Amino acid sequence: MSALPDLAPLWLTLRLAALVTALLLLLGTPLAWWLARSRARLVPLVEALTALPLVLPPTVLGFYLLLAFNPQAPLGASWLALTGQTLTFSFAGLVLASLLYSLPFTVQPLQAAFSALGPAPLETAASLGARPFDAFLTVALPLSLRGYLTAAVLTFAHTLGEFGVVLMVGGNIPGETRLISIAIYEQVERADYPAAHALSALLVALSFAVLLALYAVNRRAGRPA
Known part of the structure; x- marks a missing residue:
């Protein structure tokens, strides 16, 4: 047994979390905007x-x-015909699964930020001749930066700790689908507790640092000038 664990699962997890966060901020923005502003029955x-x-x-x-x-x-x-690879037991499958699993951690903070804007800023921009998309980029987006920060941090941190979904979809393939949570589980099954402790401590420290940064930035942004 070794107290020096393989860090490859950590780097793969960080890669997955960063990619999922970026994609969800992009894809979740129009959905959150619609949810915040629409009065549709759906x-x-x-x-x-x-x-x-x-x-x-x-x-x-x-x-x-x-x-x-x-x-x-x-x-x-369809994915197999398009790419020649399966979605099951692949990194692409982990990305798609994580997009669905972490979706609320992106959409809900963004929806709350957009709802808090109210109609006045956009109506003012429209009265000055701004088109809807221009008003979103120049008015709504800057005023919602704290919501974006919260969404990004929560999505990233949540993806770091995924286990059940990624294990079912991706299995445990070294270098491809073996994330840090799966590596910890495997070390515990082997009774290699020093290695499991080292990986767990890394994940705890990383998650805590990400959340601490979020709360510190939000607290500072909320103080009066």
């Missing part, structure tokens, strides 16, 4: 679907994603 339904990963056991979500990613299923078959 809004509660979409909100419930978006929040579903918060209450579903990760293994349940992972099971249905495993079925959807199977090469015999329409989604899995």
Whole structure:
């Protein structure tokens, strides 16, 4: 047994978390904007679907994603025909699964930030001749930066600790799908507690540092000038 664990799962986890965070900030923005501003009857339904990963056991979500990613299923078959690779037991599959699993951690903070804006800033921008997209970029986006920071940090931190979903979809392939949470579980199964402790301590320290930075920045931004 070794107290010096393989750090490859940590780097793979960081890569996954960074990619998922960037994609969700991009894809989650229009969804959060619509949820914050629309009065359509479908809004509660979409909100419930978006929040579903918060209450579903990760293994349940992972099971249905495993079925959807199977090469015999329409989604899995389409991906296989397009790329020549399967979604199951692949890094691409982990990315897609993580996008769904971490979706509420991006959308909900952004939706709250957009809702807090109120109509006045955008109405003022429109009265000055700004088009809707220009008003979003020049007015709504800068005023919602704290919401974006919160969404980015929560999404990143949540993706770091994924276990059930990624294990069901990706398995435990070194260098491809073996994330740090899976590596910790494997070390515990082997009774290699020093290695499990070292990896766990790294994950705790990293998660704490990310959250500490978020709260420090938000507290500083909330102080009067």
